Amino acid sequence: DIQMTQSPSSLSASVGDRVTITCRASQSIGSYLNWYQQKPGKAPELLIYTASSLQSGVPARFSGSGSGTDFALSISSLQPEDFATYYCHQISSAPWTFGQGTKVEFK
Amino acid sequence: QVTLKESGPVLVKPTETLTLTCTVSGFSLSNVRMSVSWLRQPPGKALEWLAHIFSNDEKSYSTSLKTRLTISKDTSKSQVVLTMTNMDPVDTATYYCARTLIRGYAMDVWGQGTTVTVSS
Numbered sequence: 001d002i003q004m005t006q007s008p009s010s011l012s013a014s015v016g017d018r019v020t021i022t023c024r025a026s027q028s029i030g031s032y033l034n035w036y037q038q039k040p041g042k043a044p045e046l047l048i049y050t051a052s053s054l055q056s057g058v059p060a061r062f063s064g065s066g067s068g069t070d071f072a073l074s075i076s077s078l079q080p081e082d083f084a085t086y087y088c089h090q091i092s093s094a095p096w097t098f099g100q101g102t103k104v105e106f107k
Numbered sequence: 108q109v110t111l112k113e114s115g116p117v118l119v120k121p122t123e124t125l126t127l128t129c130t131v132s133g134f135s136l137s138n139v140r141m142s143v144s145w146l147r148q149p150p151g152k153a154l155e156w157l158a159h160i161f162s163n164d165e166k167s168y169s170t171s172l173k174t175r176l177t178i179s180k181d182t183s184k185s186q187v188v189l190t191m192t193n194m195d196p197v198d199t200a201t202y203y204c205a206r207t208l209i210r211g212y213a214m215d216v217w218g219q220g221t222t223v224t225v226s227s
Contacts, residue, residue: 001170034213036154043203043220044154049213087154091212094167096144096156 002026002090006099012107017078021102023071023088032092035064035073038101039084047086048073078104109133111143111204111218118224119194129187129204129218136182137162142207143187144214145178147200155200159207160187196225 003026013019023033031051036044046055048064051071061076075082083106088099115127127145134141145157158168158178168176172191180187187204201222205214 032211034211036214038154043205043217044214045217046213046215049208049211053211055213055215089154089156089214094159095170096159096167096212098154098156100153 001095002029002093002097004088004090004097004099006086006088006102008102009100010103010105012105013078014107015078015080017107019075019078019082019104021073021086021088021104023066023073023099025069025071025090025092028068029090029092031067032090033064033066033071034089034091035062036087036089037082037084038087044087075104109206109216111206111216113202113204113218113221115202115221115223117222118226120227121195121225123194125189125191125194125198125223127189127191127202127204127221127223129189131185131187131204131206134206136180136185136187139163140209142209143180144205144207145187145189145202146205146214147198147202148220149197149200152200157191157202158189194225199223199225 005024035048038044052064085101085103142161144159160178175192177190201220203220204218206216
């Protein structure tokens with residue numbers, strides 16, 4: 001199985017900060033990586049698909065980059081509604097696997 | 108409007124078989140551009156992908172749970188069913204189904220989730 005490692009596991013930030021979360025795959029997955037946001041008690045929501053494509057309706061402050069084994073999710077200017085947990089998800093080969101999550105908290 | 112809704116027991120006993128149903132609306136399970144995944148999330152832990160079924164009935168499963176899982180669909184009823192045998196307390200989790208687009212296998216619409224507790 002392909003292992004996905006996110007870093008950091010958690011971070012503290014303020015409104016307006018630029019935040020970057022990284023995700024590393026244990027082997028090359030091309031651009032087959034999606035990012036999700038999850039708020040407490042809610043189902044995850046799709047943010048980015050195929051590494052860098054912004055899902056319809058998602059604010060442009062979210063962006064994704066990377067290919068192969070190293071990927072990043074960036075939030076250009078953190079907003080109050082962005083405090084949540086973020087997951088990367090590889091869909092290059094079954095079994096599909098998630099990172100362990102990155103929790104973005106108020107500083 | 109696309110919706111998915113999970114249903115099933117809230118409580119199951121160890122060794123029992125869990126059967127969960129995902130009822131979809133707003134799209135067809137025969138649409139070749141769409142498919143359905145099942146995932147779960149134990150309390151306070153990360154998401155875990157369990158199984159997936161395509162419109163052509165092709166299926167894939169989590170490696171670690173493969174021997175215990177079966178996914179199937181009834182297109183006429185707009186339902187996808189997941190069964191998990193030999194339930195254990197570690198299987199206590201919120202179980203989600205999600206529409207999965209063939210484009211990037213992106214899970215673009217999720218159900219609200221259903222919480223299953225395994226306890227005697």
